[in-house]
Amino acid sequence: MAAAKGSRTVGIGMDYSPTSKVAVRWAVDNLVSAGDHVVLIHVLSKSDHHTAKQLWEEHGSPLIPLDEFEDMNLTVRYGISPDGEILDILHAASKTKGVEVTAKIYWGDPREKICDAVEDLKLDSLVVGSRGLGAIKRVLLGSVSNYVVVHANCPVTVVKSNA
Secondary structure, rough: OOOOOOOOOOEEEOOOOOOHHHHHHHHHHOOOOOOOOOEEEEEEOOOOOHHHHHHHOOOOOOOOHHHHHHOHHHHHHHHHOOOOHHHHHHHHHHHHHHHHHEEEEOOHHHHHHHHHHHHHHOOOOOEEEEEOOHHHHHHHHOOHHHHHHHHHOOOOEEEEEEO
16 A cells, blocks of 8 residues: 555655756655655765765665755765755755655665665655666666666656756
């Protein structure tokens, strides 16, 4: 049985690319409602050697509250630099819609780690951006969104950028 509207956990794949920003905007405007929990899912390369990675490499970081995103130590601790535009969108959603926003960071292959996040966080829905790779690049590089659509055990919305 699906969770009632307003009590869902919605994941959003985030790498601060233009398409992931469009995915955040789309999710806030069209999907989330009061009482929902939004989790930004970051996946960093295994080659990123941060102290936190050693502690949480297998299962990802602890959930990071939205207010901590503005902490300057976030870059040092986890190796990510949040985007001001995304923070503004999420703060507005938190205040106007009563949405709880957190983030979780994983290290490894984005395709596998996003699917792990679906299980780990018991997501009711997942939103990811599409980079719009052509057929040849998609075959050579693999598409994160295609992989996640096939392997995730929750509904997945792929948001395309108009750019």
